[in-house]
Amino acid sequence: MLNAPHKTGLVFFPAFDWAIDPTHPEREERLLYTQDQVTEEGVFDVPEIIEYKPEIVTPKDIQRAHFCVPDEQAVTTESHLISAGGAKAIANAVMLNEVKNGFALVRPPGHHSMRVTHGGRGFCHINIEAIMVEYIRSQYGVKRIAVIDTDCHHGDGTNDIFWHDPDVLFISLHQDGRTMYPGTGFPSDLGGPNAKGSNLNIPLPPGTSNEGYLYVIENCVLPVIEAFKPDLVVNSAGQDNHYTDPLTNMNFSAQGYARLTSMLKPDIAVLEGGYAIEGALPYVNLGIILAMAGIDYSGVVEPNYDPERLKQSVSITDKIKTTCDQIMTYWDQRYELREAAGEPGQIMTRHREVFYDTDNIFERQKEKVRVCRDCGGSFEVDSKATPGNHILGVHIPINACKACREQGYEFYDRADNTKYQRIYLQDRTTDLYEVKQ
Amino acid sequence: MILGLDVGGTNTDVVFLSQKGVQKYVKVPTQPDNLFKSVLSGFTLILEGVDPACIERVVISTTLTTNAIVQQTVTPVGMIVSAGPGIDPENFRTGEHYYAVGGSINHRGREIEPINEMEIQIVGEKLQKAGIEYVGVVSKFCVRNPSHEILIKRTLNKQFKHIFLGHHVSGNLNFPRRIATTHMNAAVYPLHKEFFQAVKQSLEEMGLTVPIQILKADGGTMTLEASMDFPAQTVLSGPAASIMGAIPYAPDGQDAVVLDIGGTTTDIAFLVDKTPLLEPVGIQRGGYKSLIRSLRTDSKGIGGDSALRVNDEGKLTVGPDRMGPAMAFGGSVPTPTDALVVLGLMEEGDQDQARQGIKSIADQLGMAEKEAAEHIFKICCNIILKKTFEMIDTLNAKPVYTVHDFLEGYKFSPDTILLMGGPARFFAEKIQDMYQLETIAVPYASVANAIGAALARTTCEVTVNADTEQGVVTAHEEDFAEPISKSFSKDDLVETAYSLLKGKAENAGADPDTLNEVEVVEFQEFNIVRNFSPKGKILRTKIQLKPGLIHGYESMLNQQALEN
Ligand SMILES: [Zn+2]
Ligand SMILES: [Zn+2]
Ligand SMILES: [Zn+2]
Numbered sequence A: 001m002l003n004a005p006h007k008t009g010l011v012f013f014p015a016f017d018w019a020i021d022p023t024h025p026e027r028e029e030r031l032l033y034t035q036d037q038v039t040e041e042g043v044f045d046v047p048e049i050i051e052y053k054p055e056i057v058t059p060k061d062i063q064r065a066h067f068c069v070p071d072e073q074a075v076t077t078e079s080h081l082i083s084a085g086g087a088k089a090i091a092n093a094v095m096l097n098e099v100k101n102g103f104a105l106v107r108p109p110g111h112h113s114m115r116v117t118h119g120g121r122g123f124c125h126i127n128i129e130a131i132m133v134e135y136i137r138s139q140y141g142v143k144r145i146a147v148i149d150t151d152c153h154h155g156d157g158t159n160d161i162f163w164h165d166p167d168v169l170f171i172s173l174h175q176d177g178r179t180m181y182p183g184t185g186f187p188s189d190l191g192g193p194n195a196k197g198s199n200l201n202i203p204l205p206p207g208t209s210n211e212g213y214l215y216v217i218e219n220c221v222l223p224v225i226e227a228f229k230p231d232l233v234v235n236s237a238g239q240d241n242h243y244t245d246p247l248t249n250m251n252f253s254a255q256g257y258a259r260l261t262s263m264l265k266p267d268i269a270v271l272e273g274g275y276a277i278e279g280a281l282p283y284v285n286l287g288i289i290l291a292m293a294g295i296d297y298s299g300v301v302e303p304n305y306d307p308e309r310l311k312q313s314v315s316i317t318d319k320i321k322t323t324c325d326q327i328m329t330y331w332d333q334r335y336e337l338r339e340a341a342g343e344p345g346q347i348m349t350r351h352r353e354v355f356y357d358t359d360n361i362f363e364r365q366k367e368k369v370r371v372c373r374d375c376g377g378s379f380e381v382d383s384k385a386t387p388g389n390h391i392l393g394v395h396i397p398i399n400a401c402k403a404c405r406e407q408g409y410e411f412y413d414r415a416d417n418t419k420y421q422r423i424y425l426q427d428r429t430t431d432l433y434e435v436k437q
Numbered sequence B: 001m002i003l004g005l006d007v008g009g010t011n012t013d014v015v016f017l018s019q020k021g022v023q024k025y026v027k028v029p030t031q032p033d034n035l036f037k038s039v040l041s042g043f044t045l046i047l048e049g050v051d052p053a054c055i056e057r058v059v060i061s062t063t064l065t066t067n068a069i070v071q072q073t074v075t076p077v078g079m080i081v082s083a084g085p086g087i088d089p090e091n092f093r094t095g096e097h098y099y100a101v102g103g104s105i106n107h108r109g110r111e112i113e114p115i116n117e118m119e120i121q122i123v124g125e126k127l128q129k130a131g132i133e134y135v136g137v138v139s140k141f142c143v144r145n146p147s148h149e150i151l152i153k154r155t156l157n158k159q160f161k162h163i164f165l166g167h168h169v170s171g172n173l174n175f176p177r178r179i180a181t182t183h184m185n186a187a188v189y190p191l192h193k194e195f196f197q198a199v200k201q202s203l204e205e206m207g208l209t210v211p212i213q214i215l216k217a218d219g220g221t222m223t224l225e226a227s228m229d230f231p232a233q234t235v236l237s238g239p240a241a242s243i244m245g246a247i248p249y250a251p252d253g254q255d256a257v258v259l260d261i262g263g264t265t266t267d268i269a270f271l272v273d274k275t276p277l278l279e280p281v282g283i284q285r286g287g288y289k290s291l292i293r294s295l296r297t298d299s300k301g302i303g304g305d306s307a308l309r310v311n312d313e314g315k316l317t318v319g320p321d322r323m324g325p326a327m328a329f330g331g332s333v334p335t336p337t338d339a340l341v342v343l344g345l346m347e348e349g350d351q352d353q354a355r356q357g358i359k360s361i362a363d364q365l366g367m368a369e370k371e372a373a374e375h376i377f378k379i380c381c382n383i384i385l386k387k388t389f390e391m392i393d394t395l396n397a398k399p400v401y402t403v404h405d406f407l408e409g410y411k412f413s414p415d416t417i418l419l420m421g422g423p424a425r426f427f428a429e430k431i432q433d434m435y436q437l438e439t440i441a442v443p444y445a446s447v448a449n450a451i452g453a454a455l456a457r458t459t460c461e462v463t464v465n466a467d468t469e470q471g472v473v474t475a476h477e478e479d480f481a482e483p484i485s486k487s488f489s490k491d492d493l494v495e496t497a498y499s500l501l502k503g504k505a506e507n508a509g510a511d512p513d514t515l516n517e518v519e520v521v522e523f524q525e526f527n528i529v530r531n532f533s534p535k536g537k538i539l540r541t542k543i544q545l546k547p548g549l550i551h552g553y554e555s556m557l558n559q560q561a562l563e564n
Helices: A028-040 A059-063 A078-095 A128-140 A156-161 A210-228 A254-264 A281-293 A314-332 A334-341 A402-414 B035-047 B064-070 B117-129 B147-159 B175-205 B237-249 B336-342 B351-365 B369-396 B403-408 B424-435 B445-455 B490-507 B559-563
Strands: A008-013 A049-052 A101-106 A145-149 A168-175 A199-204 A232-237 A268-271 A347-356 A361-370 A379-386 A389-396 A422-427 A432-436 B002-007 B011-018 B021-029 B057-061 B078-082 B098-101 B111-113 B134-139 B162-165 B212-215 B221-223 B255-261 B266-272 B297-300 B306-310 B316-322 B416-420 B438-441 B460-467 B472-475 B480-483 B518-530 B533-545
Touching: A008 A028, A008 A078, A008 A281, A028 A281, A028 B518, A049 A078, A059 A078, A059 A128, A078 A101, A078 A128, A078 A268, A078 B403, A101 A281, A128 A145, A128 A156, A128 A232, A128 A268, A145 A156, A145 A210, A156 A168, A168 A210, A199 A210, A199 A314, A210 A254, A210 A314, A232 A254, A254 A281, A268 A281, A314 A334, A361 A402, A379 A402, A389 A402, A402 A422, B002 B035, B002 B237, B002 B445, B011 B035, B011 B445, B021 B035, B021 B445, B035 B175, B057 B237, B057 B445, B064 B175, B078 B117, B078 B147, B078 B175, B098 B117, B117 B147, B134 B147, B134 B175, B147 B162, B162 B175, B175 B212, B212 B237, B237 B255, B237 B266, B237 B297, B237 B416, B237 B445, B255 B369, B255 B424, B266 B369, B297 B369, B306 B336, B306 B351, B316 B369, B336 B351, B336 B369, B351 B369, B369 B424, B416 B424, B416 B445, B424 B438, B460 B490, B472 B490, B490 B518, B490 B533
Parallel strands: A008 A049, A008 A101, A101 A268, A145 A168, A145 A232, A168 A199, A232 A268, A389 A422, B002 B057, B057 B212, B078 B098, B078 B134, B134 B162, B255 B416, B416 B438
Antiparallel strands: A347 A361, A361 A379, A379 A389, A422 A432, B002 B011, B011 B021, B212 B221, B255 B266, B266 B297, B306 B316, B460 B472, B460 B533, B472 B480, B518 B533
């Protein structure tokens, strides 16, 4: 019988009866072959691997991470709630020490969903990792969390949700935005004025192979995590870096994913993208599960794997090294960068435009944040979306100082309710969510 | 008229049933090292004064294979496994004669790497040299494409007495369990064959010529002939017999729990509308996990003979060990049975001995004798029921894979408890009192297992996969594969499955009038999409003949039987 060195929790929710539409890449059988592979391998029979049933998230769970416009029900279906609930179930198992670590193999994904959500972007409606992270912080009082997004696309939603939060380290590895959706995530995008350096974006050139990914993990991600000293490490484990993925242009393999997982040692991994459902996902998921449980994964190899053909060029290697050096320089300068970003008490303004490719919505945002050295700073976001919705969301961070808390309430109380359909208050200090209409 | 025989650990029970009810029953002590003799003397006793010509059906349930596996007295067999990419097959080694060979099939059933026949021949020679006569062959994903197993068998067929193939074991995926199950079938085969051929011959000499049915772990029966290919399916048929014996008394359309309170353990099982719940994958008990369909049962280390003690904190503990019989029956350690004697609930046994035992516990607890006995009784009920409700929680927490199942998930919630085993009737009233759940002590509790075996009907299942991209519908477990067109539908799939099931059931000796008790256990349908355009469909189904009782004996359940 096969035993694992420690306990690993799994939530497997393939949502076999839900899809955006019948030929959409994020569709019913995305996890079918994974289920076949994992079942055939007898993974659920390893005594230390414990399968959990997904939970379902409540509006309250979503309200810690999002302003849903007009409300939670309007932007979600049951599968979104269960998918996020799968991450929540794994979080509970890990936080209650029932398992050492856990992996939520759920769909639909979530990492393109931002703080304000009017609908679907990049197959995502609500951000399942962010909902989980906020749940963990409220429920278990954990302070510092690192979220490492290894999906091939920039985790722009998660990036946005923790943009101003110095207590959540967000690192995204992704194919260079100049070559792929959503076109964001450059090294100089480092987070809001109060959180510079706690958002790190590492674009990788097309054609990056195992060597490049593992180089970034070893030389950038791990040293940053070590310095940040998180209480918990979360991996947004997207699998679309695979050399057979139809939506991307990378050369990562199942062995690479397993190795990355055993280096990163995430407490919680949550599945994101990955659309090579037949030739990649079964092997990649198996590799990650075995790596998390500490079981030998050396036999997990795709049928057509040829490492020679997937070797990355010297110029790619050089580019990656340069990016890593640049990221580490930013990281080392993070406190100076925060100092330079503005004076405490000052209000900084930012304008943005967001396109929702899945639901064809165009959104303009104007955001105001209080510069603060003591906390993440309260902010308000004025969001106007075509067609029609105009809302204001006010966020007070979970560890807000007194001044920022007051500032948050001032944003909220002074908001002109003739101008907005809805005004939301997300006071994370008291886990309160309020809506004025 | 029917004969049912169940070989238990202590007694071999035999019943003779007519449509009016239990006509006769006998108990003979089981001789653990001579089960054949136990079976034979059971049949000899029950047939005294009975005309063998009136017997229409004989069902036997025995611990033969279970014992052989637990005591590891099975025949050494060779195992050849072909794994392909994934977990190192060395982890699933079944013993000394275990060989992992090349070759690989993927999850869609496509060949990735062929079998190397030279390699197989070399392994065959090694096995022969080691004196091996029986061999199991298992390849990963053989359920999707068994060609590698078939090729290996063809290569080695002449050199061995019998080669068992993994894809015949089950339509379910699970390579390690398939290895274990195939190994078990091969390993118990000679023993099983010899035993049942002897039984058959002896029964024929007594004038019993009806086909013999054998009880399986899933509470269903199969013919003696069918059992030869899957002898390991008889593993753990003992608990299955008991559960089947409770079914006649379970309420229609409701959930019920079956508690079989024995000497050392209490077995717990579940019925939904008189149908027992099955293990999701296969027998998983103790050290082995298999693909053998079995009823969902669990054991708690508490029974009438569990040792009673008072721990350092002054708290009463019950079991999980047994230190011999109750003091009332000559034991040296007080047990729950002694408490029953002290409470006057049980009249058998030595009153004074029982009181002496309970008094020693009472003194340590600082209670009066009767009070302590009452306390012990209550604690026992509590422990059993707590374990039962924990199991129900586990049952209700099982993972789901669709939004529909998540939202509609059936929650098991019992309305009735059915108690079996020696002390059952003493516990019934207490449990009903404590938990406000209707609690019934099953009539003929002491031979209900043999009644269960007698009345069990044939069960079987088939798993059918269709892949319209590859243009094939298969049920490799049944050695079935046929080409299909792109338009193959759900209805076509279910029709195929039903006709396969019917054939299989008839082969296994099913009564034609139970063939309508078919249940679709699983159905899935997926589009295969490549580059945003549909290429075909994958359709999967699993259908089964549910475990349950044969027809014609329902009147046994009349009020009179219940009052017996
Ligand atoms: Zn990413
Ligand atoms: Zn992606
Ligand atoms: Zn502040």
